[in-house]
Structures are given as structure tokens and as C-alpha cells.
Amino acid sequence: MDMAKTYEPKSFEDRLYSEWEARGYFRAEVDTTKRPFCVMMPPPNITGQLHMGHALNNTLQDILVRFKRMQGYSAEWVPGTDHASIATEVKIVEQMKEEGLTKDMIGRDGFMVRAWEWKEKYNTRIVNQLKKLGSSCDWSRLAFTMDNHLSAAVSKVFVNLYNKGLIYRGSRIINWCPTCKTALSDAEVEYIEHDSNLWHIAYPTVDGEDRLIVATTRPETLFGDTAVAVNPNDERYSHLIGKMLKLPLTDREIPIVADDYVECEFGSGAVKITPAHDPNDFEVGLRHNLPILRVMNDDGTLNELCGERYNTLDRDVARKIVVDDLKEQGYLVKIEPYTHNTGCCYRCHSIVEPIVSKQWFVSMKPLAEPAIEAVKSGEIRFVPERFSKTYFNWMENIKDWCISRQLWWGHRIPAYYCDKCGELVVSETTPDICPKCAHTTFSQDEDVLDTWFSSALWPFSTLGYPDKTAELDYWYPTTVLVTAYDIIFFWVARMIFSGIEHMGQIPFGDVLIHGIVRDEQGRKMSKSLGNGVDPLKVIEEYGADSLRFSLASGIAPGSDTRYIESRVESCRNFINKVWNASRFVLMNCEGKTLPKVGTFELAPEDKWITCRLNDAIAEITSNLEKYEIGMAAGRIYDFVWTEFCDWYIEMSKSALYSDDEDLKCRKASYLEYILTQILKLLHPFIPFVTEEIYLNLPNHTDTIMNEEWPSVNAGEFGAEHDRVEFLRDVVRATRNVRAEMNVAPSKKLRVYLVTDVDISTIKPIMLKLINAETVEVVDKATISDKCTTVVILGAEIMIPMGDLVEFDKELIRLEGELANVDKEIKRCEGMLQNERFVSKAPEAVVNAEREKLAKYRETQSVLIGKINEIKAIM
């Protein structure tokens, strides 16, 4: 045996992973003799490195995959990474900035070269991090959203949708990020509260006789105003409807229109209408046929329509100057402090500008309907269920999806414009000839697609779509998707409608939603707070298994968890416990010829641990099936530490340290058997250490990864089980006396038992566990020693006090016990005297209470007798 005295993960984790990988253990095959199980890894962005959220996500997936693999499924876990169009481009641009470069300076081709270099670097890094974690994914199918065949899937899908009329190009109000200089989808905008003002500005009527005061948060967009709207029922302004106003700071005239959209109570009750720069105003503009004046450039500066004084000013600067000018010219009536939400870019956090722009859109309504139905019908199941509400809420109110991005890194839109007549042709490849003018050269659309357009296809593009592959046939729909709740809209929802639309089938049956990993104080981990914890550093210090176990335990589906270092440490301690228990077992197997389990009679404690093991297997298995991973982890932890280490190993020592060689061999063999089962149960959670130990066990030369998951072997061990439970009660009670009476563990006891239980088979163990000189079953009347007494279910334990204990202390102890018993008796009596409890509660529950009461009364009388006895002596 060559196991170190303490668990040292660094000495084997990397080595084992390389071996697993080299031997192809992670590779799953299309195998119709096995049941398929398939998980698609949510592809990490190639923007940087993995964080705790990834560690959690991948740990959970790996647990499920390893569990299913051991259950005999052909378990395929497809890994991959996401090109993360905008996020990556932002990073690359930042990096270029440090070198004094801009996108324009190096051009599209030059930029793409850089971007692919970036991809190579970070992709490799991420893959290595996943390996460090122990992820057993099938690297032979590693995918990247911009791989050739995944890109082919994107083009195919785009063309299909276009031909069905579900993709269109048009001028709409979209969210524009002036920093990233691209359009964003609604989902990519986050609303953040900002302190601002409501500026009240007077717009005079053309005749100069009246004025209308408007309230706005965006004075600088005044140049794009094409009307002022009031509520048709607002009597204050009804005489003005239809009149013309002079737009301050300009020489333009704009009409006053009436529209229900305006709320009389808010602000002044009059709204300036800027159709090109506000989604609501855009709608009002359509209703009233107003011109759309775009007064802002793509970089957030005002354009020439604003006049020489304001042209090229940044929107923030322009706001100040406009306000100053309005004030100076007497138009500014009031400044009212006002807090409101402003949309910000989810990548660079600059304020998003609603702008009218020509973009590509996906028509969502027809796609959403079947996607809603799939969840309503239960075909797709969210775990926990409540997230389906989140899903419905979004899907049922969905708007068309803006999918074009003015970026370079991504899938270029497969749309071509005839160089001669400008005719649009949507096609997977460059068209040969213009259908309109027969010209033969085309220019491809400059834009790329929203990054989520390609990840929406992930469950089938990674399995070979658009080709009809055996993999798709076998593994699609996939079994379960494991992801955090923050990308339900971005990703989960879009995979669902994409799968249904393009494959004709849902992409996965179950969606396991987990929370996000927060810091010790419950804050979100973020760059700006600098509170992120690097999983690799944790692995370096505690080992991957410790990190995995700490992430997997104490969690409930859908709820957030905190990363707490002391928790990792306690998991490391647990693994060390497993390590040392294994060392103990191995030590005792050494040099012995172990008889095969099944060929010898089991001792009472063997039968007992077998019962406990069976319970544990049943619970762990069913919890894993239900995705209750935290509960499964807690159960195995408890079984290993409490039942196996604290009790079974301790009980086994009397046999192991006896002189009976056969007995010793049998015990070693059974210990080894139980340990093996334990290692299998632990393996999905802590794969490295279980493998390392497993390979050290006698007769195990092959990986534990592909061993069969333990199953429940029902045994009829009732009587032996009870006997061991009795033993435990005696031991506990005796230890209690020692602790309370301050009797050193090294001091041997003599113990008398008054009981009907046959203790012959458990007596040697009992002696060992309570460190007793003798344990005798006696007739109470024959004892002449002055004893301290403990009453447990089924026995009185009497320990001669001699000079071990002091009488006054013993009296206090006994009185304390009596008080407890009295309390219990009261509780029982209360219940049993309640006639409705007796008549309505299940019989078993009532009987149990009756039995307890009888025992407590017995205990009570023993204690009273004892107390009197001691009082008499004192």
C-alpha cells in the first residue's frame, strides 16, 4: 500500500485526467443496445476565463453524466465554446486600443485574423480549465459556434426562416449602443436607475399668443421633435390641438396632436414627440403620420440636422448646452429632479440610444406559440417548476427579435445585394446571377448575427445538423439542459423555439435551473467589485474534488449559493476522511487472502451496515434522478462519515484486532466491499480521489468510471439490525456518562446490563467501543455495587461508580434526566388524552406514542428509585 497519510489531490488529479482522456473514457458512441443520455454544455464565452458560475454549472453536469454513465447509459456530454460576438469584439477592441489600434486601422480582414488568434488562445485556456475541474465531456465532439458545420447550420436556418417569411429587414426603432456601435436586441438592454431631471420647456405657438410646456428627460433630442402630443381628453389643452408650435432653438414649426398615450397627470401633460429616438414616440409618429427625423449619429453625437451650433456635439455635452441655451432664451420653465431607469448596454454598460435603423428581424409570434405549448404540455419540464412562469411571461409578450449587429466578429448575414441593381438575394452561398438584372457580382451584407442566433441551434448544430446524422437520430432530443436562470431568455427560450422549428422536435426534456454563485457576503461576483474567486486558485489549494463537493452540497435547484472558503475546507476534510478510511481498509486487507463476499456468514454489524447502505443507495439514486443534487451529496456525506467511519469501522475493529485469522479476513473483505460501494456512490461528486483509491484497492486495475452504479440488495437482516441499533444506544449512553461524569476514556469500566436482548454476538464490539473491562447481562437483584444507572429503550445500563464518580454530580445528572423524561411523558400523555388524536390519527402513529409513553414511565420509575438511593447514601 502506498497511500500517503493525508489526502494530497495534486499528486494525482492531473495524472488521472490525462489517463481518462488518453483511454477515451469520455467518448460515447451511438449504441442502440444502450439507452441514450445527452447533455449539451452551455458553451462558455471565449472572452476570458472560467468563473465560479462555470465551475458550478459544469460540476452539476458532470455529476449527472458520470451517474448516468455508471447506470449504463450511453452518456454523451458535448462540450464547446461560444464566439460571443459582441462580448469578444469589445475585448479585442480594448486590447487593440492598448496598442494604439482601431478597427478601421486594421480593417475587417485584419481584425478577423486577430479575432481567430484570440479564439485559439482563450478556447485552449477554457478547455484546460474544464479539464482541471474533472469534467468528463466528450472532447472528440468539442464544438465552437463558428466552426464550419455550425456556421453552415446558421446559414441554413437563416435562409429557411427568410423563405418562410419569418425573417425580414426593415426600419424600426432599435436599441443602439453608441460605444459598441451596433444594434442590440431588447434582451441585451439592462435598465439601471439614474438620477436625472425632468426639464420643463415652453414651446410657443406660432402666433406668439400662447405656449405649451412640455416635460422631458431628453432635452437634447428636441431637434428631432416633429410634434407635441397631449391627451385628447385634457381640457387644459383641447383648444390647442391642431395648432402649430415653434420649436425652440430652431426655425421649425411642429403640430400639436392628440393621443391617448399621453397621461394628463405626468409632467405637464404635454409630450414632445421624437419618433426617431423613442420607441413610444415612434408609435405615436406612425399613428399621426409624422416625419421621422434622425438627429443623432451612430457614435451618440448630434448630426447636421441640429444646426451648426450643435452639430457633432456628444449627447451629454449637447444636453448641457441645449439646457443653457433654452434657459438663456427664456424657454426653460422648471427643472425638476427625477429618478428613472435608463437602458444600458449589457456588455459595455453605456447608455443605449433608441434609434430608427434598418435591421434584420425575426418574427417571433409564430415561433413562440409552439414553444409555449411545449412547456405547457409538460413535454419540456423546468426544474424547479416555477421557472416556467418566467418563461411564459417572456414568451407570451415577446416582440420581434433584432438579429443584425454592426460588428465583424460573428456569422455574417447570408444576404447579398446585386452590385448593379441592389436586388436582395438571401442564400447559403454567394449567388451566381441576379434574378432581376442578371448581373453576376454581389456584395454580402456587412452585418453579423446576434451571437444568440447561433447558440439557439446548439443542441442540434453540435450533433451534425443540417446533415441527418446518426448522432442526431440517437441523442436528439437531448435529456437535460443544465443552466443558470440568468440566461433563460437569451438562450433557453431561443433553443426551444429553434429546436421545434428546425428539427420538428423539442431540444431537451428537462431544464435544470441552478442559481448563481455569490461572494461570502451574498454579493454578485463581478470585475468591478473585484470579489470574484478564481476556481483554478481554489483547485490549486484544495483540489478539484473539494471545490466540486462544496459547490454540489447544500444547494437547492434554482437558488443562489455563496462561495465560502470554510465550506471548501470542510469538504476537503471530508475527502481526507474518505482517504483515511480507505487507508485503514487497505491496511487491513494487506497480506490477507480475502474470501469472496457471499461465501461467508455476515456478522451483525455487517448486516447492519448493509441495511444502512441500501437505504443510502436508494435515497442517493432517487435524489440524483430528481436532480436534487444537494440532497444526494448530503446523504452520501452523512452515510460515509457517520455510519461507515464512526460506527462500522469502529465496530469492525474488535474483529480486526482479534486473534482469529479467518474472522480478520472476513472482516477485511466486507470492509473492502462496502468501501467499494461507497467509492462508486461518491464518484460522480469527487471523481479524482475515488478513482485514485479505487485503483489502489486489491483486484481493481480498471477505472471506476465505467463500473456499475450500486443497486439495492434487499436483505432480511431485521433482527441483527435491531441488535446493532441496541448496541449503539448502549455505547452512546455509556459515553454520555463518561463525558458528564468526567471519566477519562482511558479508564476501563465495568458495565452491567439489565436486558432481554441477546448480546452474545455484539459483546466483543461493545467492550471495545465503550472501553470496558467487562460487560455482563445480570439480574438486577444480584448487583450489590453502588451503580450509576442509565435507562435506554430495552435496557438499564448500570456502571459501578466506585471512585469513578462523585455522588453530588451524579445526583444532578440523574435529576436532569428525570426532568427530560417527565417532559416527554407530559407530551405523550397530552397527545394520547386528546380523543380526536386517538380517533383520527393513523393507528401506527398512535401506537408508537403509546409504546413511547410506556417506556418513558419505566425509565421514570428507575430514575426516581436511583435518586432516592443516592440521597440515602449521602
Added chain:
RNA sequence: GGAAGUUUAGCUCAGUUGGGAGAGCGUCUGCCUUACAAGCAGAGGGUCAUAGGUUCGAGUCCUAUAACUUCCACCA
């Protein structure tokens, strides 16, 4: 404005169909007992947010309230 979640030991959290409140960490006591001091044996600590209700019985189910968190919407 709409929705969801949380509220259990000093801290972080479990508690799956309603039947005597749990774990880890921390605290206190005693132990280097030949697998493990990353350990062993114990102890202490909770009107399960509040108020009602259903029930023989509620941390668990229902209603209301409060505090906190998150998501969605975005009235300028």
C-alpha cells in the same frame, strides 16, 4: 406597475407527499484512543419573520402583513 423568491441555531444554509427541529462553520468541555488533530467523544445554542386560518397535529398547506432580493415592464 406586474411577477417570483427569501425570512429556520452566532454565521452560511438544508429540511421532497403535514406526524417528536438538522448539517457545516464558529463557541464551550474532555481526549495526541495504533485510519484520520484536515481527527475523536460530548455540550450549549432555535416561540422555524409576524398575525390569523385549515387540521387530531403545521417549519411544511391557505390568507393577510412586514423586511430583503431578483426578474419583467418602462409614463415622456
